[in-house]
Amino acid sequence: MTLLDAVQANLLSPAVLFFVLGVFAALVRSDLKFPEPLYAGLTIYLLVAIGFKGGVAIAEAGLAQVWLPALAAMALGALIPFWTYPVLRHAGRLAAVDAAAIAAHYGSVSAVTFIAATNYLQAVGQPYENYASAFLAVMESPAILVGVVLGRLATSRGSGTAPDPARTSLRAVVHEALCGRSVLLLVGALVVGALCGPKGMEKVGPFFVTPFQGVLALFLLEMGTVAGRRLGDLRKVGVFLLLFGVLTPLINGALGVLLGHWTGLGLGGATLLGVLAASASYIAAPAAIRVSLPDANPTLYLTASLAITFPFNLTVGIPYCLALARWLYA
Amino acid sequence: MTLLDAVQANLLSPAVLFFVLGVFAALVRSDLKFPEPLYAGLTIYLLVAIGFKGGVAIAEAGLAQVWLPALAAMALGALIPFWTYPVLRHAGRLAAVDAAAIAAHYGSVSAVTFIAATNYLQAVGQPYENYASAFLAVMESPAILVGVVLGRLATSRGSGTAPDPARTSLRAVVHEALCGRSVLLLVGALVVGALCGPKGMEKVGPFFVTPFQGVLALFLLEMGTVAGRRLGDLRKVGVFLLLFGVLTPLINGALGVLLGHWTGLGLGGATLLGVLAASASYIAAPAAIRVSLPDANPTLYLTASLAITFPFNLTVGIPYCLALARWLYA
Amino acid sequence: MTLLDAVQANLLSPAVLFFVLGVFAALVRSDLKFPEPLYAGLTIYLLVAIGFKGGVAIAEAGLAQVWLPALAAMALGALIPFWTYPVLRHAGRLAAVDAAAIAAHYGSVSAVTFIAATNYLQAVGQPYENYASAFLAVMESPAILVGVVLGRLATSRGSGTAPDPARTSLRAVVHEALCGRSVLLLVGALVVGALCGPKGMEKVGPFFVTPFQGVLALFLLEMGTVAGRRLGDLRKVGVFLLLFGVLTPLINGALGVLLGHWTGLGLGGATLLGVLAASASYIAAPAAIRVSLPDANPTLYLTASLAITFPFNLTVGIPYCLALARWLYA
Amino acid sequence: MQTHPMKLLTVVCEAHARTPVLDMLRATGAHGWTLFPVEGEGAGGCRTADIPEFTNLQIQVVVRLEVAEMLLKRLEREFFPRYTMIAFAADVQVLRQGKF
Amino acid sequence: MQTHPMKLLTVVCEAHARTPVLDMLRATGAHGWTLFPVEGEGAGGCRTADIPEFTNLQIQVVVRLEVAEMLLKRLEREFFPRYTMIAFAADVQVLRQGKF
Amino acid sequence: MQTHPMKLLTVVCEAHARTPVLDMLRATGAHGWTLFPVEGEGAGGCRTADIPEFTNLQIQVVVRLEVAEMLLKRLEREFFPRYTMIAFAADVQVLRQGKF
Numbered sequence A, B, C: 001m002t003l004l005d006a007v008q009a010n011l012l013s014p015a016v017l018f019f020v021l022g023v024f025a026a027l028v029r030s031d032l033k034f035p036e037p038l039y040a041g042l043t044i045y046l047l048v049a050i051g052f053k054g055g056v057a058i059a060e061a062g063l064a065q066v067w068l069p070a071l072a073a074m075a076l077g078a079l080i081p082f083w084t085y086p087v088l089r090h091a092g093r094l095a096a097v098d099a100a101a102i103a104a105h106y107g108s109v110s111a112v113t114f115i116a117a118t119n120y121l122q123a124v125g126q127p128y129e130n131y132a133s134a135f136l137a138v139m140e141s142p143a144i145l146v147g148v149v150l151g152r153l154a155t156s157r158g159s160g161t162a163p164d165p166a167r168t169s170l171r172a173v174v175h176e177a178l179c180g181r182s183v184l185l186l187v188g189a190l191v192v193g194a195l196c197g198p199k200g201m202e203k204v205g206p207f208f209v210t211p212f213q214g215v216l217a218l219f220l221l222e223m224g225t226v227a228g229r230r231l232g233d234l235r236k237v238g239v240f241l242l243l244f245g246v247l248t249p250l251i252n253g254a255l256g257v258l259l260g261h262w263t264g265l266g267l268g269g270a271t272l273l274g275v276l277a278a279s280a281s282y283i284a285a286p287a288a289i290r291v292s293l294p295d296a297n298p299t300l301y302l303t304a305s306l307a308i309t310f311p312f313n314l315t316v317g318i319p320y321c322l323a324l325a326r327w328l329y330a
Numbered sequence D, E, F: 001m002q003t004h005p006m007k008l009l010t011v012v013c014e015a016h017a018r019t020p021v022l023d024m025l026r027a028t029g030a031h032g033w034t035l036f037p038v039e040g041e042g043a044g045g046c047r048t049a050d051i052p053e054f055t056n057l058q059i060q061v062v063v064r065l066e067v068a069e070m071l072l073k074r075l076e077r078e079f080f081p082r083y084t085m086i087a088f089a090a091d092v093q094v095l096r097q098g099k100f
């Protein structure tokens, strides 16, 4: 299967097509919108389901197999800002705080992109380590912390706006990073799954596994409208960020696949680690950055991660990582 | 199976019984009410599921089989107002704008009635063309446009109220008719389904097909409370509209079944076309009419379609169309 | 299987583990919270599913088998306040109105505890009478009525606050007890299930039965946060209520198991009747008490039922009832 | 633009007070009301809006000045001792005097 | 603390009026708006908030006094005869005059 | 009917400002608050209420006049430069002076 075939197969999956439908709905200014509680319900379902599945997989595989690649994944996430920040700062001539913010987003990960990738692997019949959800769980926060520190260092030397009302100490950021909704659901479900094991899966599988792909397709319809509404901001962010949003996943994806290979993951697992590295956070990172680096411009980081990198990965980035892994493991 | 047997079998299905429970809840003034986001979530699910199933069926049957009956269905919807309008105007002595509004509702269709009919056919073991969802998709808008034009012609010659704030040109009505939430979801899911084909269905079937009947039953519980709360308005609309709301589905249902027969549909498909013709819109049409014919009295058109024709079709109209089709195809 | 084994098996089920995760989320002050419409949707689903299943079971078993234990269950619920009220009043030295309020809560039942118990029986392979949902349905209201009357008698002799705005006659309380959301959904779905029978179950089973355990697990995650947020009030209610909240389920549970045995239920059914008797209401009873005994202190009854007895039953009370039943039926 | 002075009365109360408050509004002469669920914190602790039965409601009603007076009186006498709630009044201007 | 007087205009209307009302607000010079779904009862009967298409919306807009005047005029002339709705104005104080 | 003058301060802000705003309210002497999600449009663009993290919140607080003054000062100094938000104050009357 060539890269082109892989992309094409991906483009005709229900998940991607519903995403495209959502983008279309936003472009024709349809009044289609998922109400907030429905959105919240779907994300809770997706995070708990993927976490639980990962936990059961850990129970089956044993922690001994998981800890090394998990640690490597964490390190990769934490290190990505160290190359993206200088690029954004100097090649992109962005303000220090904006460069730090964007770097944090690309070091962190997108759960939906990861889930779409597992979906895709299933569709093309490529087995993967189910415990890869653990990598998703540990990669969300480190880069955000690094990005915030980078941004703080830069602004403490710089001007700085008004006195900070929240006195957002790093402690608050750490609390958010560990106890925020998405990390808590993901890590919590992972632990629950690891404790229950396959016996627990028998009971809740018909809810958390069987209808999972359909729920994801429906959710991507909504994500399409969200991304589509941001497309108008593309003009505001400039050509540099457009290129950055497309090239960074290609580079980080390759790094992730390589790292997966080195740490002993199989072909599927390496692909998923690649996708995680390639993906950019658009929920957890914006929330943390908004509070702890309020001077960073949200239009820049949100448009880059949500309107450029997310659709790019969904359509091209995922098959690209698989093709790369196939070539590497061949 | 006689008509009476058919009606009885229908009455004891979970879908209809939950509808009756909803009506009961409204009558005893229970505080049972689905919150808006839950309602929105259920309709999104139902429309996407029925659309996707229809699209996959089109992919399997080929467009060649679908276009003729679809065109006929569209024409039927557009023409129904031309006989209902004069009846409402002269036999019912309604104001021109009210007659046009009601005519639009009965030319358009009710997705829930259609879905309940597919449910019923499954229950009695009557196969049907799954691509009939396409008829649902194309029948929603034409009659609304016709009704709006009829109403506009009548009122432009008449008095007319205040200057129109929205300057609701027909263009706005057309945009709403093509990009409104329900049309967009239905047609969009149809296209997605047609592109994915049976391979896509394998992936999302466990979510969009397996639990479908149960979701419909739950949704009809809510629709029962909505219809039940409107029962009190029956006194306000008079005996003519009551008769109209019961006889029109019988006539339009017969027209639909005949047309299905002529255009080469099977017994099941003709039944569904009959049900579509018999059904009256109570979401899309009211929305469009409220904005483009604001002088029409909502109590009249909503009570007729929601409190009279909808429950009538759900209980009697659907088995009636099947009985008719059986007699015609015998 | 000893009691300890039983408790341990229960503690490692997904349902209980997700509950613990919810408590943890509340304790670390995570922002995890299910939005109201999602909560409402989940309770509607759970009540309708359990009611429908029970109704189908009644259709299969025949009313002849059900009426005697159902009547006994009802009587048990109504009688529980007669022993708890004096204990609360004299041993606990609570105000009359508070004693009456708490007594009402412990005579009434918790649907979620019941559902978790059926879950648990399935998990340990213990068959039970599916029609036990009928006992749940009839046990909710009687104790509330008794409690309200006890409280009214006490306060009419006592001081009494302001004139009652709602003129909450017992009639209003009875209406609420019969037409309130939860009773209506439960009894209504029971009747629908009884009318449809197994044929109806075939149609809606994939929605109401297959994913049921998973939905319950997700719902208990939310209930964990609700209970967890109340843990801080434990200090306010004192040691007596803490002991009361733990010992009462042990006593009532034993009474329920015995009664189930006497009225001819099997081992599983007796366990469920025990769990019902042991459980305390935390939705229906607070709503009724707040309106009809407004002088009672909500911190007392809510903390007792929601933060003490509910988690206790979920973890220990359910296996305790099964162990007791096993010993009795041995 | 001729406007008429009215009072906007806002009540934030626990969900259980819904029926009694609305009944009282109607009985005292309000011609309509508007209502929505809200989160809140006050003397009665924090009310997160997750369980419908335990949520908070904000009720708004536009009434003539003398009706507002009567409503406040009844709220103080019959409702404040009984329910977790606050109420406040504000001056507003409307166009159609007869409607309120 | 230097504050500036503005008008807060509140509209409660059926959901179908959403687009026309917002279009009118923008056209008449409002720089922003805030909107949320509400339940309500009035001359047009009771609107339970379950079906998105049939619900009620509360729309709030902070504007300069002369804009408020114009908005009220257009509401009375173009909207009241057409939609189920109420509107009322109130005096508020803001800090950043240029923003509204 | 003896009523007491208070200020109702209304803040409409992005969801990320929730914790800092509420913390500041408590610290400055407010005894309670009311909050709900809203849709809105302003200088910061349109905020559709679909993603909880990106939604708008309306926060209302009834306080004594001097507390309102302090709240406005802190909002202007610490919050306006940082968050997408508006704030406005209005005069209201309450019955129970001690409660606010």
Ligand SMILES: Nc1ncnc2c1ncn2[C@@H]1O[C@H](COP(=O)(O)O)[C@@H](O)[C@H]1O
Residues within 6 Å of the ligand: D012, D013, D014, D038, D039, D040, D041, D042, D043, D044, D045, D046, D047, D056, D083, D084, D085, D086, F030, F031, F032, F033, F034, F035, F060, F061, F062, F063, F100
């Ligand atoms: N000072 C205040 N400002 C705004 N809302 C308040 C205030 N005090 C109380 N509330 C609201 O009124 C509800 C009931 O108040 P309380 O009876 O003090 O618990 C609270 O949950 C809040 O939503």
Ligand SMILES: Nc1ncnc2c1ncn2[C@@H]1O[C@H](COP(=O)(O)O)[C@@H](O)[C@H]1O
Residues within 6 Å of the ligand: D030, D031, D032, D033, D034, D035, D060, D061, D062, D063, D100, E012, E013, E014, E038, E039, E040, E041, E042, E043, E044, E045, E046, E047, E056, E083, E084, E085, E086
């Ligand atoms: N007096 C009132 N006070 C508060 N809200 C009202 C009042 N009258 C009407 N409303 C609201 O405005 C909506 C439309 O009013 P109406 O056109 O009278 O049906 C109602 O559904 C209520 O939400």
Ligand SMILES: Nc1ncnc2c1ncn2[C@@H]1O[C@H](COP(=O)(O)O)[C@@H](O)[C@H]1O
Residues within 6 Å of the ligand: E030, E031, E032, E033, E034, E035, E060, E061, E062, E063, E100, F012, F013, F014, F038, F039, F040, F041, F042, F043, F044, F045, F046, F047, F056, F083, F084, F085, F086
């Ligand atoms: N003039 C206004 N009237 C009412 N609400 C406004 C107004 N301007 C802004 N808002 C609300 O305040 C939020 C933040 O405003 P902004 O910072 O201007 O984007 C918007 O999303 C609206 O909900």
Ligand code: NA
Residues within 6 Å of the ligand: A105, A106, A107, A108, A109, A110, A252, A276, A277, A278, A279, A280, A281
């Ligand atoms: Na990444």
Ligand code: NA
Residues within 6 Å of the ligand: B080, B105, B106, B107, B108, B109, B110, B252, B276, B277, B278, B279, B280, B281
């Ligand atoms: Na029709």
Ligand code: NA
Residues within 6 Å of the ligand: C105, C106, C107, C108, C109, C110, C252, C276, C277, C278, C279, C280, C281
């Ligand atoms: Na009990």
